[in-house]
Amino acid sequence: MASFAATCRISSRLAGRALRQDVAGRGFRTSAAALAAQNFTMPALSPTMTEGNIATWRVKEGDKFVAGDVLLEIETDKATMDVEAQEDGILMKIMQQDGSKGVQVGTRIAVIAEEGDDISKLEIPADEASKKADAAAPEPAASSAPKPTETSSSSSSEASAKSSGKAQKQTYPLYPSVAHLLKVNGLDASVADSIPATGPNGRLLKGDVLAHLGQINVETPSAIESRYKHASHLDLSNIKVAKAPEVKKVEQAPAPAAPRAPEKTSVSLSVSLGAVIEVQSRIQKKLGIFLPLSTFISRASDLANDELPLPAGTQPTADQLFDQILGLDKVGPKASRGQYLPQIAAFEPASFAARKPAGRKSDIIDLLAAGPSRPVQKPKQAVMPGISASGPNLLSLHVPKAEERRAKVFLERLKLVLETDPGRLVI
Template sequence: MPALSPTMTEGNIATWKVKEGDSFVAGDVLLEIETDKAQMDVEAQDDGVLAKILQGDGSKAVQVGTRIAVTAEPGDDLSTLEIPADNSKPSQPEASKEASKSESAPAPKKDTPASSSKPASSGASKSPAGKAQKQTYPLYPSVQHLLKQNGLPKEEADKIPATGPNGRLLKGDVLAYLGKINESAGSEVAARLKQLSHLDLSNIKPMAQKPKPAPEKAAAIPEEVLEELDIEVALPISLKAVTEVQQRVQKSIGVFLPLSTFIARAAELANEDLPRSQVAKPSADELFNAVLGLDKVGGKYSRGDFVPQVTALPPTTLSPRIPARKPDVLDFLAGKKAAAPKAPVGGAAQVVGPLNVFSVSVPKGDERRGRVFLERVKSVLEAEPGRLVV
């Protein structure tokens, strides 16, 4: 009966999932065990054959460590196997202690009866760096596995010299107690771990701080780069006529045309037949026309691709001009001074319509091409914006 928890002392066998004579592989569920807390499955650790079931379905209060079945190696002839006698008596702690020392229960193999094994140094030697003491802490899972694998009860842990922190029993202590490793191996590992747990900072020196480099001055822009920068050409254009056309269209047909539509259509017209660029490289078609002599016919103009940038300016207010009064001849002869002109009654300041600055960026040398484009846009928007509606 396996111990499925640290506090388990007995359990009930609910049902066997494998019958006598059936083969199983590692990971198969062999049986279900019930405890006062839960119901758990017991899985096979290795491949084998279930030779004999000693505790059947429904067995109650089966003590931990009691033999409940016997397994064999795959391919063994079950008819010739000898099942070893069960000398364990879990109900008597002292008898269990002696029996567990004198017997281990490996799976019987073909033509080889199970033999008992004894720990090589069961309680006979102690590790010089540790001492045997009662284990108040729960045992590590690796320690529990070694005790169970070698048939030692948990009470035997109190007799094994412990080298772990605060007197805890380690896996190496159990292996040294069983004679599977050198007796001093546990103490050597413990000493090394204690040494590695403290960092030796005696040879560490603070790193010298490097002086911060002085901030580099902004490099001057080479003249070649300045020559390649684009030049901005700007021209103020009034949109008063455009807004009037916009209002008339909306009142007459109920369609609102945004200002962007007027500007886009004016730019489309202004890009037609612009003076040829002075810096643009000729295309393959232009080179071919030059070879044929066709560049002389209409070769001075080309279509542009300018898109104007618009910057809005607030409307300006202009005071009405008052015409100067001509001096009277009689007043001049009589020695009278000319009176200052008076402002007309009811005169109002003149408000100039919305004024905007249209600009385009052109390469150096193409200022004339950009200026012609803006003048065309200005002419269309200020003089004849109605043609942009159709």
């Protein structure tokens, strides 16, 4: 859109200048706008656009249009875009019809007139692009440019013939190095359109101008161009798709066997509760308070659990290891508190069956006197539930094998307190 507006403004200024010159030279014409017609060229719709295709004209020859109307549709390699009018006017003549392909940017595609002009009396202006092409022809350029030697002129002709690029209109601004080289050698900027260009998108490079002037080898620009094209192409022909790595099945290790339960043993010791019952009776008579036997046994167990020897195979704790470093392990007792709670049960009084004296053989008279033969029963000692106040009682613990000695120490302490000093349990 900007290109169209700029083209219209430049064409209008050129037309006005030409009109003033014509009036001064020939005199006044019958039509005041004899040269008011303007060339409408192919606009550059993007910075990289060099050519386009005309899809269709929306406005026909002789039709009027206003600013904002769509004049035509242009197809590029990327999209199809509409070209809108920037000012009011009349479409005088269409130079490139519908379906025109490869129209270069800057090429005249139509002629337009200003609003209110009589197009029947207007003249079609000359194509400025063709004028520039004629001015940039090789013969005038060669005649105007200085010729250092005959070798340079012949080399420039060979460069034009052997270069892989092609001469085309430079739609982009010239590189500063190219413009400076043309100026130093006395060449006009329009000559750049006639020099074969090997740069990207057809841009003219410094090497192209040097080859044109014969100052470097004529094959150098084409060699550099081919090298860059080769380097820019990624060759994937030797690449193969890698096979997926085989997933190896990891054999799971067998689950570790469950730790075996420690072997246990039973430790027992007989104890008499006579002293405990005596203390119980005295407290009840004097204070009127009845303390059950379980209270005495519980308090005696609490005293017996103090500072028991360590079980066999006990690993030292972090505190004990630290004490060993400081030498404190030899000072303190090597013991710990137990958590034992004994089971107590009463013994059944022993009953003995009648037995014959040992060493005497039975005879016929003994057999007849005794009557029917009966099996001789051995004395039996059984544990009865409950606590016996008169007879002995059995204290027992079921502990791991490693704590057998520790459990025995506990039962001995318990028996000592209950039988010798039960009174300390109620103080």
